Amino acid sequence: MQDIIVIGAGIAGVPAAYELTRWLGSTARITVVSDREYFHFVPSNPALAVGWRVESDIALPIKPHLEGRGIDFVHGSVTAIDADCSRIVVDGARELSYDSIVIACGAVPRWREIPGLAKLHSVLDLEQALATRKAYERFASRSGPIVIGAAPGASILGSVYEYAFLVDADLRRRGIRRRVPISIITPEPYSGHLGIGGSALRESLTHALAAHDIQWIGNAETIGAAEDAIQVARHTDGGRAKKESIPYVFGVYWPRFGGIPALTNSALPTDAHGLLKVDQYLRSEQYENVFAAGICIAPSQASPTPVEVGLPRTVDAIQEEVRIAAHNLVASLRGQPLRSVAIEHAQRVMGTGQDQAAYMSALRVPVGDITGLKQGRWVYEAKKEFENRFLNMVMFGFEHGSPVGALIRTIRSTAATGSGVIRHHGRQLVLELDQSIYAEVVAMATVLSQSSSSFASGLLTAAIQEAKTCLTETERTEVQRRIEETLITALQKEEEERLQFEDGAS
């Protein structure tokens, strides 16, 4: 039996473990090692940090979900990776051997690269986002200028804008926005560059920032942070830099990412920041039984800018990496050909026309649509949907998330507030249920504090959505045609009834 270890139970690690289990079944012992006992949906951290999401919305204990699939879970921090002997050390003491390993440990913020930056807040992990939320609550009672910034080389700049718009929306809701100037400090040469270049977002984002009265400070190399001001050097294309001091009372920053200590101290080839170097098969450049996925991988070279901007890595792009890394690990065990991430990426980009489009479609919360948002609501709703789908995948293992699962999660998360009842519009559909199914629906509705009719209606709606995903394209088109036919017939009937009534009344 093969021993396979996955380091990390995050956006890359959990799907990697599921994918390997799907491929290898009982022919391998798969163990996930993570320093945290929970899975957590990182992209929702900005909403958590303004209090629009709570911890239980975006994090869940991972052990039961892994063990339920026959995957072992070890809670502990990987403190060393001995690639020559194919073993890792957990919490400095416990040794675990492997035949193959998937490194999906994420990355660590490199706060110390810039003097004083470590004392600013951040939303990079759950604990930091929760701490930032507390500090934000305290700040909101005093107010003053906010800076939301990214250091040179920082790489997830879409979330910088997202957080700024959320803070803007939240402060408006509290009625104190006028007292709080908001500034974004970014290494980007123009707004919406995001490390990928292209100009698709430039105009719309510039307008959105102006409309929301958010000051944008670009080409900015953050060089230090004092108690009350951020020091930046603003660069020009000509290579000159002008120093500026940006005052703040509340500051949230995105630093550059680097490799975890176990990686940087190992014999595995890494880049200057300790991130793992992999080949086109997502395999270590030097060790054939070491694969990787996620932000622990050294990014490829970004196009040059006056101040360095890191390349982004989106959740969907990581899911593609996970599938390729898991496939290649299994293929290498079976002596089969490996898939190349470079070739598949090139095919995807050619299919979508350009990098920007590929990135935006992968981002799921298209920043381009920020212009259309009203008080951050649109982004927030889209993100909730994204979050729901991913958490369902973690809980139920469905490739695209399950609408039924999403329904249950929505009911659970809204039951406490009493809102979010599933409404059924239109004509009533009378269903004859089998006695045992009827009893189950009533029992579940009672447990979830729902009325049995609204629960049954929501369940049916979700089940239909899920069922549609099992149909072929032709069947779906035919269903759509029949839906329209039914609706038109119903409308015609209503119209006739109305006419008869009016006729009768006149």
Ligand SMILES: Cc1cc2nc3c(=O)[nH]c(=O)nc-3n(C[C@H](O)[C@H](O)[C@H](O)COP(=O)(O)OP(=O)(O)OC[C@H]3O[C@@H](n4cnc5c(N)ncnc54)[C@H](O)[C@@H]3O)c2cc1C
């Ligand atoms: C604030 C923010 C907002 C974002 N918004 C979006 C977005 O809207 N859309 C999008 O597509 N992407 C977004 N991203 C990017 C995306 O969330 C990340 O790229 C993704 O989380 C990286 O996944 P990962 O598995 O590599 O790392 P992570 O999700 O960070 O997982 C790493 C895992 O490894 C574990 N670990 C770490 N060190 C050790 C150790 N020593 N031993 C054992 N386990 C360890 C961690 O506990 C964790 O379980 C956002 C990122 C941030 C920070």
